[in-house]
Structures are given as structure tokens and as C-alpha cells.
Amino acid sequence: MDKSKRGWWRRAVIYQVYPKSFMDSDGDGLGDLGGIIGKLDYLAQLGIDGIWLSPVYASPQEDNGYDISDYRAIWPPFGTMEDMERLISEARRRGISIIMDMVLNHTSREHRWFKEALRGRDNPYHDYYVWRDGVPGTPPNDMRACFGGSAWEYVPELGQYYFHQFAVGQPDLNWDNPRVREELYDMIRFWVEKGVEGFRLDVIDSIAKEPDRKITARGQNLHRYIRELSANAFREEGLVTVGEAWSADVEEAKEYSSPDGRELSMIFQFEHNFADCVGGDKWRLDRLSLPKLKGILERWQRGLHGCGWNSLFWNNHDMPRIVSRWGDEGRYRVESAKMLATALHGLQGTPYIFEGEEIGMTNIRLPIEEYEDIETRNLYRERVAAGESPEAVMESVYARSRDNARTPMQWTSGPNAGFTAGTPWFKVNPNYTEINAEAALRDPDSVFHYYRRLIALRKEYEVIAEGDFTLLCPEDERVFAYVRGVPGERLLVVCNFTPETVEWSAPEEFEGARTLISNYPSRAGTLRPYEAEMMLL
Numbered sequence: 102m103d104k105s106k107r108g109w110w111r112r113a114v115i116y117q118v119y120p121k122s123f124m125d126s127d128g129d130g131l132g133d134l135g136g137i138i139g140k141l142d143y144l145a146q147l148g149i150d151g152i153w154l155s156p157v158y159a160s161p162q163e164d165n166g167y168d169i170s171d172y173r174a175i176w177p178p179f180g181t182m183e184d185m186e187r188l189i190s191e192a193r194r195r196g197i198s199i200i201m202d203m204v205l206n207h208t209s210r211e212h213r214w215f216k217e218a219l220r221g222r223d224n225p226y227h228d229y230y231v232w233r234d235g236v237p238g239t240p241p242n243d244m245r246a247c248f249g250g251s252a253w254e255y256v257p258e259l260g261q262y263y264f265h266q267f268a269v270g271q272p273d274l275n276w277d278n279p280r281v282r283e284e285l286y287d288m289i290r291f292w293v294e295k296g297v298e299g300f301r302l303d304v305i306d307s308i309a310k311e312p313d314r315k316i317t318a319r320g321q322n323l324h325r326y327i328r329e330l331s332a333n334a335f336r337e338e339g340l341v342t343v344g345e346a347w348s349a350d351v352e353e354a355k356e357y358s359s360p361d362g363r364e365l366s367m368i369f370q371f372e373h374n375f376a377d378c379v380g381g382d383k384w385r386l387d388r389l390s391l392p393k394l395k396g397i398l399e400r401w402q403r404g405l406h407g408c409g410w411n412s413l414f415w416n417n418h419d420m421p422r423i424v425s426r427w428g429d430e431g432r433y434r435v436e437s438a439k440m441l442a443t444a445l446h447g448l449q450g451t452p453y454i455f456e457g458e459e460i461g462m463t464n465i466r467l468p469i470e471e472y473e474d475i476e477t478r479n480l481y482r483e484r485v486a487a488g489e490s491p492e493a494v495m496e497s498v499y500a501r502s503r504d505n506a507r508t509p510m511q512w513t514s515g516p517n518a519g520f521t522a523g524t525p526w527f528k529v530n531p532n533y534t535e536i537n538a539e540a541a542l543r544d545p546d547s548v549f550h551y552y553r554r555l556i557a558l559r560k561e562y563e564v565i566a567e568g569d570f571t572l573l574c575p576e577d578e579r580v581f582a583y584v585r586g587v588p589g590e591r592l593l594v595v596c597n598f599t600p601e602t603v604e605w606s607a608p609e610e611f612e613g614a615r616t617l618i619s620n621y622p623s624r625a626g627t628l629r630p631y632e633a634e635m636m637l638l
């Protein structure tokens with residue numbers, strides 16, 4: 102795969118590593134860079150082309166590294182800069198690109214810039230952040246932070262509030278200050294020069310915030326700043342860039358991911374993430390509406406075909422595990438994990454696999470005091486204080502906490518799932534004795550080998566990478582079926598999203614089509630529980 106050329110990611114699959122939970126090589130109970138290096142052969146066997154590495158920079162870890170105190174240093178428990186350089190070179194030797202997670206919207210309050218900013222209004226770094234004069238107890242407005250509470254924090258010594266969309270320890274950077282932008286572009290070039298071949302851009306849709314107008318996402322300067330960022334920091338056409346954009350719709354995604362390369366390669370949009378929520382609140386559980394999910398996927402497939410580019414994902418470090426959410430944790434865990442993978446990997450775009458997804462890892466249920474995630478802890482406290490029953494709030498926590506994704510990767514059936522020789526920083530899911538990579542590698546019918554085959558298909562078949570999209574049976578509540586097409590190749594993807602056997606007939610044109618992959622040994626004329634198949638004409 103020639104990664105010097107724009108667009109290599111159209112045939113690629115990217116794997117997300119959450120470093121704290123991936124693999125511990127020095128026994129301190131925390132994942133680290135040495136652990137990732139030790140697992141590169143595993144990832145090469147899976148067949149992935151890039152690793153999205155969640156932040157490994159110096160950080161006080163209030164938000165597990167998304168609160169950066171030095172963009173050019175490695176958090177010591179993760180290793181050294183030499184370890185990082187070794188990871189980049191060892192990955193590249195295996196044809197795997199390192200894609201660094203860049204948090205440009207905010208820093209940690211421990212960052213040198215913020216410490217300088219606190220020293221006084223006339224400090225040259227003061228305007229690196231967003232300040233408003235005020236008096237205690239009367240914030241500039243009623244904006245709320247994502248992790249609870251006011252989005253304004255008062256500093257008595259300055260008689261001012263600073264703005265933070267996330268935790269109090271994550272002060273927002275002032276992107277309207279050209280010096281901030283220049284510092285960030287220069288820092289990104291530092292990593293490009295080290296051989297990093299891509300960037301995931303944390304909450305990029307919020308960098309042009311306008312708090313006086315209560316605007317965080319989609320500020321008026323947003324695309325001007327993104328085009329400037331791209332022109333100054335992502336000059337090499339082979340750099341893959343993916344922006345996290347919770348607020349994006351299809352029209353805006355065309356701007357973000359335009360083939361002209363003026364902005365980014367693609368974005369993470371999250372519309373599908375709310376197909377089982379009441380309103381836009383992920384904590385308000387609803388039953389999955391498959392027609393709603395299919396309509397969303399259809400809109401994004403057809404909307405960006407030929408004029409933009411989709412990312413494809415069910416999981417990441419902020420989301421529950423998909424097999425627990427829309428599959429089956431019990432009897433049909435393997436079939437449903439394979440079905441969900443088929444549904445996603447048949448679409449046009451760049452698929453992202455979150456660590457453990459490839460072996461069908463599941464959610465976890467813990468007592469509230471064992472949850473690590475700041476978002477989960479604050480939500481529980483706020484909702485119980487507001488009068489919701491702890492039991493009801495815990496049902497939401499079990500289903501949607503980000504900590505579902507952050508339990509240590511399950512490598513073996515041995516102590517701590519082979520993740521660490523020490524005491525793991527977070528609870529290992531007790532089902533590691535059955536669900537682990539070692540068992541998956543040994544079993545040719547495992548979820549792992551199914552993912553490996555799916556990844557290979559994307560490289561082999563033009564129709565998967567470039568085909569158009571036609572949704573079949575849009576109103577069917579149980580079956581997701583669609584056709585992809587390029588001249589000379591037509592692909593049918595059919596997935597039963599239920600634990601029941603479903604009568605379903607393929608379009609006549611696909612009679613006699615060749616099965617490319619399926620999660621059952623042979624066709625049965627009906628769709629068995631969670632049955633999935635890709636057929637090629």
C-alpha cells in the first residue's frame with residue numbers, strides 16, 4: 102500500500118489502541134509503549150494498516166490523557182520518547198502507520214501555558230485561554246461542561262473565569278489567538294518529523310468556540326481554522342487525518358472530507374450512536390430501532406459517495422462495546438460479533454476497530470465506586486442528586502459508561518488476562534477466561550479470524566472500497582441488507598440483527614452468487630440467529 106499518496110486510507114483498516122488498557126510490559130499495572138511494541142505482530146496478523154494511538158503525552162490523567170500537560174513529552178508510566186520512536190519505526194517496519202491523537206481544543210491545567218496564564222492578565226500566555234471578568238458565584242453564562250457543572254471556573258486571584266467545555270482541569274484553548282494556532286501547528290510538525298503518518302483530532306468541531314454566544318461546536322471560524330491547520334500542519338498528502346465531530350451532518354462532512362484535501366481525510370460523526378437513545382442523551386436508553394439505524398447509515402453512505410469519505414465504527418474508548426449493545430453477550434456472542442462486523446465492513450469508508458472488538462469483548466458491570474471515568478462518576482453524582490434512583494442511573498451506567506471500553510485487553514486465560522504481571526489499574530472483565538486473544542488465535546472460527554478475513558476482503562475487492570450503496574428492505578425491523586456496486590462487481594450484504602430465525606429472500610439477481618464470507622458454515626434459505634453473509638456477483 103503506497104502511503105505517500107492521498108487516499109491510501111480508502112482500502113485501509115485502522116485499529117484504536119487505548120494505551121492505558123492495551124498491554125503492560127513493566128508490571129506497574131498500566132499499559133505502556135513497550136507493551137504495544139510487543140503486540141505489533143498480533144496486529145500485523147490481524148492485517149490492520151494503522152494504529153490510532155489515544156494520547157500518550159505527559160498528563161495528570163484527570164481524563165486519561167485527554168488533558169495534556171506537555172505535547173512533546175511522553176507520560177513516564179507509558180515510557181520514554183525513545184520508546185515512542187521505537188514504536189513508530191517497529192510499526193512502520195510491519196506496514197503499520199502510527200496515527201497520534203491530537204487534543205487541540207484544550208490542555209491540562211498543568212500545562213506550562215496555563216500556569217503562565219494564571220500569573221496575570223498581562224502575561225503573554227494569558228490570552229492562550231478564554232477568560233471573562235466576573236465575581237464569585239456569577240459565571241458569565243449558564244453554559245454547562247460535558248462532564249457536569251458549569252463550563253466556567255473562577256480564579257479569585259485574577260477576578261476572572263476561564264472556560265472549559267470538559268473537566269475543570271481541561272481549560273479551553275483560545276483559537277482566536279494566532280499565536281495559539283502557530284504553537285499547535287509547530288507541535289504537530291514535531292510529530293510529523295518523528296515519522297507519525299496521521300492524526301485523530303479530538304473534538305475538532307469545537308475549536309472555534311464562541312462562549313459569549315453559547316456556541317461550542319461549529320463556530321463561525323471553524324472551517325477557516327481547519328483549512329489553516331491543514332495547510333500548515335498536514336502538508337504531506339499521505340497524512341491521514343480524522344476529526345472527531347459530534348455535531349457534523351452529511352452536508353458539513355462534505356466540507357470536512359472533501360477530496361480536494363483542503364481540510365481532513367474524514368471525520369468521526371456519531372449520528373448512529375444515538376439510534377438507541379431517547380433524544381440526544383446517550384444515557385437515556387431506548388431499544389435499538391434498526392430502521393432508524395439503517396436510515397442513518399444510508400444517508401451517510403449515499404451522501405458522501407464520490408464527494409467525501411466516511412469513517413466506519415461501532416466502538417471507541419468513549420462508547421460501550423457493540424456486542425453488548427446491539428449483539429448478544431450470551432449464547433450468540435460470536436455470531437453476533439461477526440454479524441456486526443459484517444454489517445460495518447461491507448460499507449464504504451475507513452473501518453476502525455477498537456482494541457478487543459476483534460475478539461468480541463463485552464461490557465462490564467461494577468459497583469459505582471469502582472468506575473474510573475470522570476464522565477461516569479460525575480453523571481452518577483449529578484443524576485442521583487437530582488432525585489433519580491441509583492438503580493435507574495446504574496442501568497444507564499452499565500449500558501453506556503465509557504469504562505465499558507477501558508477494561509484491560511484480554512490476551513490470555515492466565516492471571517489478569519495476561520495484561521499485566523502487576524495489579525491492573527482497572528478491573529479485568531471476569532470473562533477473560535473464555536474471551537481472550539490466545540484462544541481466538543488458536544480457533545480458526547474465532548471472531549479474530551473473521552475480522553482478519555473481512556480486512557483482507559477490503560483490499561481485494563474494488564466494490565467494497567469504491568462501490569455505490571443501495572439499501573434493501575428499509576422498514577424491516579430485523580434485517581439490514583444492502584447492495585454495493587461498481588461496473589462488473591455487485592455485492593450483497595445481509596445481516597440478521599436478532600436472535601430469531603428470519604424468513605428472508607435475496608434479490609433474484611443474487612441467485613447463484615458466490616459467498617465471500619459468512620458466520621454460518623453454509624446457507625439455509627432462512628437467516629439464522631445473527632446470521633450474516635456477503636455475496637458477490
Ligand code: TEU
Binds near residue numbers: 303418419
Ligand atoms: O470526546 C469528546 C466528547 O464529547 C465525548 O467525551 C462525549 O462527550 C462523551 O464521551 C459522550 O458521552 C473526546 C475524547 O474522545 C474523550 O475521551 C475526552 O474525554 C474528550 O474529548 C475531552 O478531551
